[in-house]
Amino acid sequence: MDADVELPEALAGAIVEFARHLESERDRSEHTIRAYTGDIAALMEHLAKLGRSEVGQLDLAALRSWLARQSTLGRSRATIARRASAARVFTAWAHRSGLLGEDVGAALATPKARRALPEVLRAGEASTLMDAAADDASDGDPVNLRDHALLELLYATGIRVGELVGLDVDDLDDGRRVVRVLGKGRKERTVPYGVPAAEALDAWLRAGRPELATPAAGPALFVGVRGGRLDQRTARTIVHRRLRAVPGAPDLGPHGLRHTAATHLLEGGADLRSVQELLGHASLGTTQIYTHVSVDRLRKAYKQAHPRA
Numbered sequence: 001m002d003a004d005v006e007l008p009e010a011l012a013g014a015i016v017e018f019a020r021h022l023e024s025e026r027d028r029s030e031h032t033i034r035a036y037t038g039d040i041a042a043l044m045e046h047l048a049k050l051g052r053s054e055v056g057q058l059d060l061a062a063l064r065s066w067l068a069r070q071s072t073l074g075r076s077r078a079t080i081a082r083r084a085s086a087a088r089v090f091t092a093w094a095h096r097s098g099l100l101g102e103d104v105g106a107a108l109a110t111p112k113a114r115r116a117l118p119e120v121l122r123a124g125e126a127s128t129l130m131d132a133a134a135d136d137a138s139d140g141d142p143v144n145l146r147d148h149a150l151l152e153l154l155y156a157t158g159i160r161v162g163e164l165v166g167l168d169v170d171d172l173d174d175g176r177r178v179v180r181v182l183g184k185g186r187k188e189r190t191v192p193y194g195v196p197a198a199e200a201l202d203a204w205l206r207a208g209r210p211e212l213a214t215p216a217a218g219p220a221l222f223v224g225v226r227g228g229r230l231d232q233r234t235a236r237t238i239v240h241r242r243l244r245a246v247p248g249a250p251d252l253g254p255h256g257l258r259h260t261a262a263t264h265l266l267e268g269g270a271d272l273r274s275v276q277e278l279l280g281h282a283s284l285g286t287t288q289i290y291t292h293v294s295v296d297r298l299r300k301a302y303k304q305a306h307p308r309a
Helices: 010-022 030-049 062-072 077-096 123-136 141-155 161-165 195-212 231-245 252-265 270-281 289-305
Strands: 178-182 188-194
Touching: 030 062, 030 141, 030 270, 062 077, 077 270, 123 195, 123 231, 123 252, 141 161, 141 178, 141 195, 141 252, 161 178, 161 231, 161 252, 188 195, 195 289, 231 252, 252 270, 252 289
Parallel strands: none
Antiparallel strands: 178 188
């Protein structure tokens, strides 16, 4: 927000109340609340520049001029689409709260963000990554045991890094080889994993975690070298560092392993709805990007191999 613009009290107060709504009623994550309130703060700033001091003075023309301004400032299509989404959530809340006479954001149309195809590992690169981690873990070093289990579980399940570091030991059901995951919107799902991940997790829990964990770890499945629950930044660093040792592999983080797991599942014959359930996507449309990844890789292979391509 522009430091030179002082928001009228009503507009500033609306931002605070909207943040409370996101936290208490919609149970959104801190990251989402921060992003949405930042977007709405920019919208309120724009409204103030238009000479308006009440949320009730927000109309469709003001919303459109705000989004048009984002375009002239060089914001990406993805950013503009996200800000439009935040505006729609805000106006719906403001209408229900009596701050707006009508939900003006409901009529707001914006171009969809272009969705870049995610980079993924090829099956051989994923195998090399896991084999190298297993070789390192064979020395019994607790950090290597942890890294091996972490990589195997990420690739086996396709869970998000935030979901990974939030896991507790009791979330694992080693008998059925499934893990209970708390995803976006605090929705719980059960995700299976295979034998290699089960073996790596068993070795970590038997010989690795007891060496690193302190009382500060509590029930955390994965812990850091200081003994507390592993954080997302460290998990990302582990994945990046391990992938640098794989010849020809792209520089991916945990989300790249999520993309890889989804792509390999579909290429192996899994149906789209099963992959949607495993990944915890609310919409099947989100999962469909992986079909494009598979087709794109097929097209490249065709061009390289077919004499009349």
